[in-house]
Amino acid sequence: MKNGLRSYRTKLGMSQLELADAIEVTRQSIIAIEAEKYDPSLPMAYRLAAYFEVPVETLFPNPWR
Amino acid sequence: MPRTYSEKMTRRAVIFVVVTLVAAFIAKALMRLWGVNDGGWIAFGLMLSAFAVFFVLAVKFWQSLDDMQRQGQAWSWYWGSIVSTAIIGCWIAGAGLGKSDFTKGVGTLLILQLGCSLLLQGFWWLKGRSFSFWSGE
Structure with missing residues (x-):
């Protein structure tokens, strides 16, 4: 699933490890989401969106809309 | 720490x-x-x-575990079990161990694993229905 995670993260000047620690997931999860190889669960998507203070659909654009 | x-x-x-x-x-x-x-x-x-x-x-x-790690565990256990079962099956067939104690042990383990998996899968489906099966909904 396409997402803007990498651009939001780099905008804050964070590393993947720092973001992973901030939302309590492994760095592998962040790498896989950014590489669009893994679709996060709804709770994880909400947690990421809340961290960047954006709506979920801003971070994960809805391709069906 | x-x-x-x-x-x-x-x-x-x-x-x-x-x-x-x-x-x-x-x-x-x-x-x-x-x-x-x-x-x-x-x-x-x-x-x-x-x-x-x-x-x-x-x-x-x-x-x-985060949800990706859980998926990783479930994925590796599922496919790992299938591949290991295939290997052991081929090994037993190839070595002619069909009626040995070793095969009985493997069989017992596989039957119990399958039984427990089916039991937990049933529990999983009921959990997904919030146990409404029991409340008659």
Whole structure:
């Protein structure tokens, strides 16, 4: 699933490890989401969106809309 | 002390393995001390205690995993079990061990694993229905 995670993260000047620690997931999860190889669960998507203070659909654009 | 989430996870995994091994070694040492060499209620009780420790740690470890890690565990156990079953099946067939005690052991293990998996799958479906099956909804 396409997402803007990498651009939001780099905008804050964070590393993947720092973001992973901030939302309590492994760095592998962040790498896989950014590489669009893994679709996060709804709770994880909400947690990421809340961290960047954006709506979920801003971070994960809805391709069906 | 671990600082990052990944370090915490590594620490938990190490504790999981070490505590389980220590529990198993203590159980074995107690059996030797009491002169119990094979089977019986003492061995059963010790084994049950060791697995109780293992189970508590397994639940805690599972709860601490993020959802990608959980998928990774489920994926690797599922495909790992299928591949290992295929390997052992071919091994038994190739080595002509069809009626050996080894095959009986493998069969017992596979039947119990399949039985427990089916039981848990049933539990999983009921959980997905919020146990509405029981309330008659």
